[in-house]
Amino acid sequence: MIDLEKMLHAQKQHSEVFSENFTEGVMAKIRALGNQEFRIISLWQHRVWKVAAACFVGCLISLYALDGTLSVDSVLGLSEYSDIEISQSYNTYSAWDLELN
Amino acid sequence: MANPNHSDKELIDRILNGEQELFAHIVNRYQDRVAAICFKMVKDKNTAEEVGQETFIRLFKSLEQYNFNSTLSTYITRIAINLSLNKLVSIKRRRNRFYEQEDHHNAFESQETSVSKKMEINELVQIALQHLKPESRSVVVLRMIEGYSVKETSSMLGIAEGTVMSKLNRAMKKMKETLNKYTLKDD
Numbered sequence: 001m002i003d004l005e006k007m008l009h010a011q012k013q014h015s016e017v018f019s020e021n022f023t024e025g026v027m028a029k030i031r032a033l034g035n036q037e038f039r040i041i042s043l044w045q046h047r048v049w050k051v052a053a054a055c056f057v058g059c060l061i062s063l064y065a066l067d068g069t070l071s072v073d074s075v076l077g078l079s080e081y082s083d084i085e086i087s088q089s090y091n092t093y094s095a096w097d098l099e100l101n
Numbered sequence: 102m103a104n105p106n107h108s109d110k111e112l113i114d115r116i117l118n119g120e121q122e123l124f125a126h127i128v129n130r131y132q133d134r135v136a137a138i139c140f141k142m143v144k145d146k147n148t149a150e151e152v153g154q155e156t157f158i159r160l161f162k163s164l165e166q167y168n169f170n171s172t173l174s175t176y177i178t179r180i181a182i183n184l185s186l187n188k189l190v191s192i193k194r195r196r197n198r199f200y201e202q203e204d205h206h207n208a209f210e211s212q213e214t215s216v217s218k219k220m221e222i223n224e225l226v227q228i229a230l231q232h233l234k235p236e237s238r239s240v241v242v243l244r245m246i247e248g249y250s251v252k253e254t255s256s257m258l259g260i261a262e263g264t265v266m267s268k269l270n271r272a273m274k275k276m277k278e279t280l281n282k283y284t285l286k287d288d
Binding site for chain 2: 009
């Protein structure tokens with residue numbers, strides 16, 4: 001007759017152990033983990049600053065653009081001549097051409 | 102340097118305050134208990150050691166969340182048993198991916214025939230344990246071998262106390278059948 005309960009209780013006394021350098025292995029992994037986490041955090045901090053700066057500049061540009069003080073012309077260095085002025089000068093030249101002819 | 106006899110709470114407080122190296126005392130203090138769980142859950146020595154290391158790393162990561170509601174020993178046991186179950190599931194998945202069901206069955210058969218006639222009781226129990234499903238095995242290990250109460254076992258495994266009892270009854274029945282098979286074979 002098998003006394004399974006007794007056999008199982010006896011198992012507690014019979015226990016295997018990890019290798020001698022088990023603690024060292026765990027601590028090495030924990031140290032590596034600390035360094036890795038620090039690297040990831042610093043990398044993200046660096047990126048977060050860049051992203052924040054880009055967002056800030058983007059906001060400023062949007063504000064100017066919405067206000068009407070910034071246009072494609074001004075970005076391209078043509079801000080001295082608005083579309084209206086250019087079309088007016090074109091008309092003027094056309095008038096001169098007519099007069100000359 | 103911390104005295105190895107310092108309480109778990111003192112050690113944890115100091116570790117959380119930056120004295121990371123003191124975690125070695127916790128590892129030394131509880132590695133035998135973790136080994137007992139891992140070796141009974143996962144038979145392979147290397148895998149058991151891998152799960153053991155992962156248990157302590159998981160503990161280290163969750164030290165801030167540990168609120169001393171249960172003893173550290175119970176907390177570690179819970180991590181070890183859950184990681185062992187996860188490992189067994191991933192091993193089973195990998196095995197299913199690469200082997201046909203028939204091969205798996207043959208592996209069990211060869212294991213059975215390789216058992217020597219003069220088998221130690223300990224080996225017999227180990228084989229009977231390995232024949233159980235992982236969850237049933239965890240119930241047997243915690244309740245019958247490690248001696249936790251039904252309530253503690255249910256809390257560690259996150260299952261109802263009734264489920265612990267029914268799983269335990271079924272597991273014990275299956276283990277007896279397996280042991281009978283081996284002892285009859287030996288005669």
